[in-house]
Amino acid sequence: MRKWLIYALLAILLYAFPWLIPSSYFVHMAQGFLYTYIVVVGLNLLVGLSGQLSLGHAGFYAIGAYTTALCTLANVPFLLSLVIGMAACALTGAFVAMLSLRAKGPYLAMVTIAFGLLIEIVANRWVDVTGGPAGLYLEEPSLFGFRLGVVEYYWFIAFITLVIAALVDNLFTSRIGRTFRAMGNSEVAAATVGVNVRNWKVLAFSLSALIAGVGGALFAFQNAYFNSDSFTFDKSILFLIGVIVGGAGTRLGPVIGTVIIFLLPQWVQSLYDYHLLIFGAILLFSLIVLPDGIVGGFGRLMGRRKQLTTAHSVVEDTAEEKSDDVRWAAERQETVLDVEHVVMEFDGYRAVDDVSLEMKGPEVRGLIGPNGSGKSTMVNLLTGVYVPTAGRIRWNGRDVTSFAPHQMAAVGITRTFQNLQLFGEMTVLQNVMVGFHLHYRTGFWANLFHTAAFHREERQFAAEALRLLAFVGMAEKAEETAANLSYGEQRLVEIARAMAVRPQLLILDEPAAGASHYEVEKITKVIRNLKDVGISIILVEHHMEIVMNVCDHITVLDFGKKIAEGRPEEIQNHPQVIEAYLGGEEVSKLVVGT
Amino acid sequence: MLQAVVSGLILGSIYAIIAQGYYITYITTRTLNFGQGDFLMVGALLGLTSLGAMTASGIHVYLAAVLTILLISAVMGVLGWGLERAAIRPLQHFLSIGWILSTVAVSIMLRNIAMLIWGRNVIPFPSPFGSDVYRIGEVGITRHELFVAISAVVIMACLFFFLNRSLLGKALAAVAFNRDAASLMGINPQRMAVLAFALSSALAGIGGILVGPITNTAFFMGATLGLKAFAAAIIGGLENPLGILIGGLLLGVIEQVFSLFNSAYKDASAIVLILIVLIFMPQGLLGKKVKEKF
Numbered sequence: 078m079r080k081w082l083i084y085a086l087l088a089i090l091l092y093a094f095p096w097l098i099p100s101s102y103f104v105h106m107a108q109g110f111l112y113t114y115i116v117v118v119g120l121n122l123l124v125g126l127s128g129q130l131s132l133g134h135a136g137f138y139a140i141g142a143y144t145t146a147l148c149t150l151a152n153v154p155f156l157l158s159l160v161i162g163m164a165a166c167a168l169t170g171a172f173v174a175m176l177s178l179r180a181k182g183p184y185l186a187m188v189t190i191a192f193g194l195l196i197e198i199v200a201n202r203w204v205d206v207t208g209g210p211a212g213l214y215l216e217e218p219s220l221f222g223f224r225l226g227v228v229e230y231y232w233f234i235a236f237i238t239l240v241i242a243a244l245v246d247n248l249f250t251s252r253i254g255r256t257f258r259a260m261g262n263s264e265v266a267a268a269t270v271g272v273n274v275r276n277w278k279v280l281a282f283s284l285s286a287l288i289a290g291v292g293g294a295l296f297a298f299q300n301a302y303f304n305s306d307s308f309t310f311d312k313s314i315l316f317l318i319g320v321i322v323g324g325a326g327t328r329l330g331p332v333i334g335t336v337i338i339f340l341l342p343q344w345v346q347s348l349y350d351y352h353l354l355i356f357g358a359i360l361l362f363s364l365i366v367l368p369d370g371i372v373g374g375f376g377r378l379m380g381r382r383k384q385l386t387t388a389h390s391v392v393e394d395t396a397e398e399k400s401d402d403v404r405w406a407a408e409r410q411e412t413v414l415d416v417e418h419v420v421m422e423f424d425g426y427r428a429v430d431d432v433s434l435e436m437k438g439p440e441v442r443g444l445i446g447p448n449g450s451g452k453s454t455m456v457n458l459l460t461g462v463y464v465p466t467a468g469r470i471r472w473n474g475r476d477v478t479s480f481a482p483h484q485m486a487a488v489g490i491t492r493t494f495q496n497l498q499l500f501g502e503m504t505v506l507q508n509v510m511v512g513f514h515l516h517y518r519t520g521f522w523a524n525l526f527h528t529a530a531f532h533r534e535e536r537q538f539a540a541e542a543l544r545l546l547a548f549v550g551m552a553e554k555a556e557e558t559a560a561n562l563s564y565g566e567q568r569l570v571e572i573a574r575a576m577a578v579r580p581q582l583l584i585l586d587e588p589a590a591g592a593s594h595y596e597v598e599k600i601t602k603v604i605r606n607l608k609d610v611g612i613s614i615i616l617v618e619h620h621m622e623i624v625m626n627v628c629d630h631i632t633v634l635d636f637g638k639k640i641a642e643g644r645p646e647e648i649q650n651h652p653q654v655i656e657a658y659l660g661g662e663e664v665s666k667l668v669v670g671t
Numbered sequence: 672m673l674q675a676v677v678s679g680l681i682l683g684s685i686y687a688i689i690a691q692g693y694y695i696t697y698i699t700t701r702t703l704n705f706g707q708g709d710f711l712m713v714g715a716l717l718g719l720t721s722l723g724a725m726t727a728s729g730i731h732v733y734l735a736a737v738l739t740i741l742l743i744s745a746v747m748g749v750l751g752w753g754l755e756r757a758a759i760r761p762l763q764h765f766l767s768i769g770w771i772l773s774t775v776a777v778s779i780m781l782r783n784i785a786m787l788i789w790g791r792n793v794i795p796f797p798s799p800f801g802s803d804v805y806r807i808g809e810v811g812i813t814r815h816e817l818f819v820a821i822s823a824v825v826i827m828a829c830l831f832f833f834l835n836r837s838l839l840g841k842a843l844a845a846v847a848f849n850r851d852a853a854s855l856m857g858i859n860p861q862r863m864a865v866l867a868f869a870l871s872s873a874l875a876g877i878g879g880i881l882v883g884p885i886t887n888t889a890f891f892m893g894a895t896l897g898l899k900a901f902a903a904a905i906i907g908g909l910e911n912p913l914g915i916l917i918g919g920l921l922l923g924v925i926e927q928v929f930s931l932f933n934s935a936y937k938d939a940s941a942i943v944l945i946l947i948v949l950i951f952m953p954q955g956l957l958g959k960k961v962k963e964k965f
Contacts, residue, residue, distance in 0.1 A: 124768075130768060132771075176946065176949070176950050177949070177953075179953035180949050180953040181953070183697070183703070183901075183905065183909055184905055184909075184949060184953055184955070186771075187901065187902065187905040187945060188945075188946065188949050190898065190901075191902070191942045191945045191946050191949075192946075194898070194938070194942050195939065195942045195943075195946075198935065198938050198939050198942070199939075202935040202939075310894065310898070314772075317771070317772065318772055318775075321769060321772055322772075350783075350786075350787060351783065351787075352783075353779045353780065353782060353783035353786075354779075354780050354783040354784065356779065357776040357777065357778075357779040357780035358776075358780060360772065360773075360775075360776040361757065361758060361773055361776040361777060361780075364758075364761075364762060364769050364772055364776065365757075365758075365761040365762065365773070368761075368762055368769050
């Protein structure tokens, strides 16, 4: 309700602006502010939320401008041209994303820079079509036969801006936004709960490009003339400055950012000879003082405002929740994991060397071995993070050898991480809610428009997430930012998140590492409860008392080879295991003293 | 054609020199100077001024050239030190991309200052060695190009020697390999970061002096050259100095060859090359594929 009040207020303000300040110069400026803001909002979705980088957004801006403009010149109605322009941008965005999928960091930056420059060159040189530096002259835009004058066009821009701002804000607070943020925080963790990272990256790029294209199109018709000088690399940088200085990933950041990149230059323009100097100094200063951006910085100062969630009432002491109430327990079935002669080689080094193991679920299997024995590699193989060099992995009779992590999650295998991979910027509850990724039924549109089904589903999964948090004893921390938790608490949240996938096989990679003594006890209890629920577990752990007490069977690895397998009591007295842990014969002699 | 290849190699070697600066800072700090081009511009303009002053005061051309290179390296080194302190170190703790923008901020300030000092116009940068052309078969090489080629070889040799053989270079490599372990061994990573940026900026400055007589100089010359050097580094693989050398030469040659047909193709060809390389080898030509560990 409050949300709509704010939007209504904004709408009235935007509508009244030309009357409040009846000057065509200021109306013109307001137009510029709004379409720049649109682009920054779109870029914030990409950079701030999903953690990608684009130094070529001026390219999408240009494509939006040229496609829309050229369509109207070909006598296509303005509104339809705008839609065509948006579609063109979305498609190019998807294309650029697919080109840059494997590139990371500076390499990704380079792909986007190259894209931006390529568009700039085309705009400059393909004079027959784009007009190049001489520019394109357009007719005033018209809607259903009405010509839009300066003020009317301003209202049109304001309307579009408001719609885009509202929809993007909806995305931010929906599962789509959560998934984007999760992907930006930890790609691999997002993948292990079933997010197809590749598709989601393409979606993020595509959306962001589409929004930038709208900005470009609105810019093109502002003066009924534009030329290729507007689409430079500097422009791309400027958009990025708007995102970062405003506060990447925040909902209000783009407003402040646009003030900085649009209004500030207008103001210092009068000091022509010094304006770059002043702008640079302000930029540098704000980056140093407020590295999280202006909105982010203030947010920190004010103390993080607790987010209201729909499910607060459920928090009330559910900590005693019985494991039977955890819904996926009922869905379990007999499981068979069959690993056949699996080999993993890195540059000729065999981290896992011809290991076979069979697991008939539900069972808890311990996987132990000295450091460097290939346990973690084994976990990575079983969850699809690595694809084995040789050998086969079968799961319930199905060959899953070359499955990607999100496919593994889809067939019911997920994991926790030894080096914690929580989505640090998100709350504990949100972390677990991302875990339900595969179980959401509402689609993109429901999330975009916040339909009734969306609200229903959010409530349902928030409640379920709280139940899972109660199961691991973390319900009271549901609203805490995940990065602020202790090691042990983070491990518990990782378990809750993994359980949200409703797995049939849960792989716990050193769940007790780095936890305090008290936390180790808590984690042990949780693992026991998990066992009672009846899912299969592979437990990689160094704390022998946990392994020996919890596991049905234990597999021991050493130097990538399986050296022993059996019941805990057999393993404890296995000569080869003792040798692996204590060293060769000489060492044993030293230890024993003979 | 052969002519284009030769001048491409020479231009490319300049790209490679500038790009080595990206390499050094990237391996030590995981950041790089997005304003490298403007540092180059400052080097070029300062070099022009200092060469002019030295030759006017009667110092022999060759001596003046060498002195200028040393002087500019020193000045740029100091500038690099300032950059690290002002724009990199304060932003290091935050795993953000803030450093991209902070280095850009410094560079646009430099651009403005250069404009105030040297004016808005393109300044011709006459090579100190005159414009004589040597002919070898069909290929003509100006004396300046010869000078560039020799300098490039010398600088590359010095750099490789420094990185692989000297103690300081090994310390840099150690920080690159494992920052924490290096600091336990008594290497100060912060000092190494300063050193890396000083070196990187010095390389940009030298690149500026070398490229000035080829492209002429102006306060806005940096942006394109900086980007091309970045492209060279990315094509070759940011973490491999040999790759960067190859990337630079490749970029230079392709540009010059395509500019035979149409100047529009010149810039586009470079970009298409980058895109093709990155699509098939997302770590650059000689970059190493790293398996992340979880």
